Amino acid sequence: METQSRVELTSNQDSCASFSDPPDVPQNLTCVQKMKSGNISCIWTTGRGTVIDTTCQLRFQDDPHLVYKSIMNSTGFCHSTFPIKSSKLSQLSVSLNVSNSLGFKTSHPHTIILSNIVKPSMPKIVHVSCSSRWCNLHTDNHSLNVVEIQYSAVNGIRSTLQINAKSRLNISSLRPYTTYKFQIRRKIKHSVGLWSDWSQPKEVKTKEEAPDTVLDVWYLQEPKPQQSNRKCFRIFWKELNLSDAKGKILKYNISVLNQTGINSSIADPRRRNKTTCCSHCSVSVSAVNSVGQSPDKFLYLHSPGLFSGFTQQRPLNNHSVALFWQKLAIAGPEYVVHWYPVGNIEAIQWIRVAGITANITGLQPLECYDGAVTALGSPGLKIASIKDISTWQSAPEEGPDPYLCSKKSESLNLTWSETPQRTRRGCLKKYTVYLKENSKEDIHNFSVLHPNRQLVIGGLSPGQCYILWVTAWTDAGEGPKGSDLPFCTPSDAEKTLSLVILAGGAVLLACLILLCFCQFTSVQKRFLCCCQCLLPIIPDPANSKCAKTYADDKGEIMFYLDQCESSVNEEPDNVEVEEVPYPSICTYIKSFSQESSSSDATQITRITDMTEDYISTHGAISGGEEEDDDDDTGLDEFEFFPSTHSPFLEPLVLTGGKLTLDVVKIDCSEFLDCT
Numbered sequence: 001m002e003t004q005s006r007v008e009l010t011s012n013q014d015s016c017a018s019f020s021d022p023p024d025v026p027q028n029l030t031c032v033q034k035m036k037s038g039n040i041s042c043i044w045t046t047g048r049g050t051v052i053d054t055t056c057q058l059r060f061q062d063d064p065h066l067v068y069k070s071i072m073n074s075t076g077f078c079h080s081t082f083p084i085k086s087s088k089l090s091q092l093s094v095s096l097n098v099s100n101s102l103g104f105k106t107s108h109p110h111t112i113i114l115s116n117i118v119k120p121s122m123p124k125i126v127h128v129s130c131s132s133r134w135c136n137l138h139t140d141n142h143s144l145n146v147v148e149i150q151y152s153a154v155n156g157i158r159s160t161l162q163i164n165a166k167s168r169l170n171i172s173s174l175r176p177y178t179t180y181k182f183q184i185r186r187k188i189k190h191s192v193g194l195w196s197d198w199s200q201p202k203e204v205k206t207k208e209e210a211p212d213t214v215l216d217v218w219y220l221q222e223p224k225p226q227q228s229n230r231k232c233f234r235i236f237w238k239e240l241n242l243s244d245a246k247g248k249i250l251k252y253n254i255s256v257l258n259q260t261g262i263n264s265s266i267a268d269p270r271r272r273n274k275t276t277c278c279s280h281c282s283v284s285v286s287a288v289n290s291v292g293q294s295p296d297k298f299l300y301l302h303s304p305g306l307f308s309g310f311t312q313q314r315p316l317n318n319h320s321v322a323l324f325w326q327k328l329a330i331a332g333p334e335y336v337v338h339w340y341p342v343g344n345i346e347a348i349q350w351i352r353v354a355g356i357t358a359n360i361t362g363l364q365p366l367e368c369y370d371g372a373v374t375a376l377g378s379p380g381l382k383i384a385s386i387k388d389i390s391t392w393q394s395a396p397e398e399g400p401d402p403y404l405c406s407k408k409s410e411s412l413n414l415t416w417s418e419t420p421q422r423t424r425r426g427c428l429k430k431y432t433v434y435l436k437e438n439s440k441e442d443i444h445n446f447s448v449l450h451p452n453r454q455l456v457i458g459g460l461s462p463g464q465c466y467i468l469w470v471t472a473w474t475d476a477g478e479g480p481k482g483s484d485l486p487f488c489t490p491s492d493a494e495k496t497l498s499l500v501i502l503a504g505g506a507v508l509l510a511c512l513i514l515l516c517f518c519q520f521t522s523v524q525k526r527f528l529c530c531c532q533c534l535l536p537i538i539p540d541p542a543n544s545k546c547a548k549t550y551a552d553d554k555g556e557i558m559f560y561l562d563q564c565e566s567s568v569n570e571e572p573d574n575v576e577v578e579e580v581p582y583p584s585i586c587t588y589i590k591s592f593s594q595e596s597s598s599s600d601a602t603q604i605t606r607i608t609d610m611t612e613d614y615i616s617t618h619g620a621i622s623g624g625e626e627e628d629d630d631d632d633t634g635l636d637e638f639e640f641f642p643s644t645h646s647p648f649l650e651p652l653v654l655t656g657g658k659l660t661l662d663v664v665k666i667d668c669s670e671f672l673d674c675t
Contacts, residue, residue, distance in 0.1 A: 022103030026096035033117045041081040046098050057097035120196040132176040132207040137169040150183045176209040176246040208247030210292025217297045232277040233301050247289035255284045307384030315391045320361040327356050328375050339371030365392040368427035393426025396472045396479030409462035415454045416470045426474040435468045463491035
């Protein structure tokens with residue numbers, strides 16, 4: 001076993017030696033003297049890398065016994081640090097040795113001038129004070145006069161400045177409200193020594209200034225509201241960049257000047273538009289920060305006329321499009337070209353050009369834009385719309401979903417959902433509606449131009465079932481279909497039944513509403529007052545046959561009563577007949593007797609048998625005598641007619657109308673017959 005291990009070890013050493021090289025002459029000696037500690041650190045290379053361990057030595061020529069050893073690291077560098085025994089030394093002479101199992105190499109002597117290798121310690125920025133245009137750096141105390149400052153705005157260009165100073169360093173020509181990062185380093189003299197390491201970075205922001213740049217403002221006229229003659233405009237403005245804003249924008253001031261005066265308002269700093277309604281007015285917009293506000297931008301709000309020249313577009317790449325239009329007959333006009341994603345006017349952009357071409361940039365592929373070209377100049381604004389601006393398109397990813405608005409036995413009214421912007425993949429051109437009858441294989445299709453989303457389909461068969469779907473198109477092709485919509489047209493019997501059910505429901509609903517209204521007392525009175533007109537009219541007794549014959553029969557009645565009085569021994573009581581008028585309805589007759597007997601009843605019966613039947617009248621009988629109401633106490637009361645009062649009816653007062661007794665008669669003989 002031991003013999004085998006020795007053989008393997010020997011073979012491994014031979015293998016490593018075959019891939020190793022002897023060391024080369026040491027070179028690239030670099031030494032640095034730390035100013036704070038005074039020690040010297042040197043580093044050098046072995047010339048070429050070796051695989052096996054290599055020993056490095058640094059020897060002083062003045063003292064051969066003074067040797068500093070080190071081991072070469074994996075990158076082929078040797079390193080050694082040693083102190084200086086005497087401060088009077090100005091230079092050193094050293095040699096470098098490198099050795100391993102394959103060889104030994106020594107360099108020629110190297111002379112080191114100590115003043116050239118002195119490196120100051122890393123400085124420190126204690127504090128930075130800034131205004132809007134300059135900053136003052138306060139550093140730790142030191143005795144060195146040469147300082148190099150390195151500063152840059154965040155994500156900006158780095159600048160370097162060398163100045164002769166000790167503790168206070170001034171940097172000017174800075175931008176307001178900008179964050180800067182500062183670092184410094186130093187050395188003994190311009191031509192002596194080494195630069196120190198850079199200090200730790202120090203970040204600080206300069207102060208604000210009032211913005212002095214005019215805002216870029218544009219406007220569009222919005223569609224006129226229905227039944228309104230007022231004109232409304234939407235004002236847009238661009239955000240100032242950091243260098244122009246010179247601070248944090250806190251708000252925007254918008255002032256509208258019209259015939260009635262000035263209307264001022266404030267917009268949130270995150271907003272970029274404002275709507276105002278006025279006629280013959282102008283608007284001014286300015287940005288405000290903590291120090292001041294920018295100069296006002298004035299615009300006179302015109303209603304633009306139509307631009308007769310046609311426009312063309314040509315894609316340049318996936319993010320830009322070239323636009324062309326005809327020149328107007330206006331001397332030297334300026335044009336404003338604006339564009340925005342369809343359905344998102346908040347993201348509007350615009351540029352100002354002097355020619356009849358413009359390249360609009362910042363477009364996104366598979367996106368559709370709308371825009372316009374507006375010509376500025378006398379005698380007013382002229383505008384030409386630009387539709388369906390795009391750089392690259394594909395077929396839509398999603399189809400619209402159909403919905404039924406209404407259907408009949410032979411037709412239907414159809415609508416469908418809007419295709420979402422994210423799935424349009426370009427500019428929509430049209431929709432196709434497909435219709436298939438379940439009992440047939442034929443498929444009918446109908447084309448509808450975008451942006452219309454409604455269709456009336458006729459020629460359907462009653463009582464049949466169908467299925468339909470809708471697809472959307474771009475210039476690149478047709479997209480997938482949306483959800484299917486199955487439906488069946490009603491038959492004639494179902495239509496009739498539906499009408500009956502609908503009519504019954506309407507009647508029931510009307511009855512319920514009427515019943516609810518009848519719960520109110522005021523409604524009851526109004527309704528019953530109208531119903532009183534339907535009651536029968538009570539005839540006037542003055543026109544009856546009884547009233548006409550009453551005068552002729554009066555003598556016979558009195559004669560008969562005289563005969564009755566002579567036939568009895570005792571003087572009978574007088575029988576009085578009184579008309580008692582019942583308010584507003586009819587007259588009741590009362591019979592009064594202090595002592596009732598069979599003979600009295602017989603007499604009364606005989607008398608009444610000779611008279612005509614009595615009719616109740618509205619009011620007292622013409623020619624009758626008034627009786628005293630004091631005799632009514634304690635007597636029986638008999639009513640010929642039931643009362644017409646009800647909890648819902650008010651007393652009814654009837655006027656006019658004449659009927660004969662032959663039509664309406666009342667027989668009172670049984671009431672007066674007491675036997």
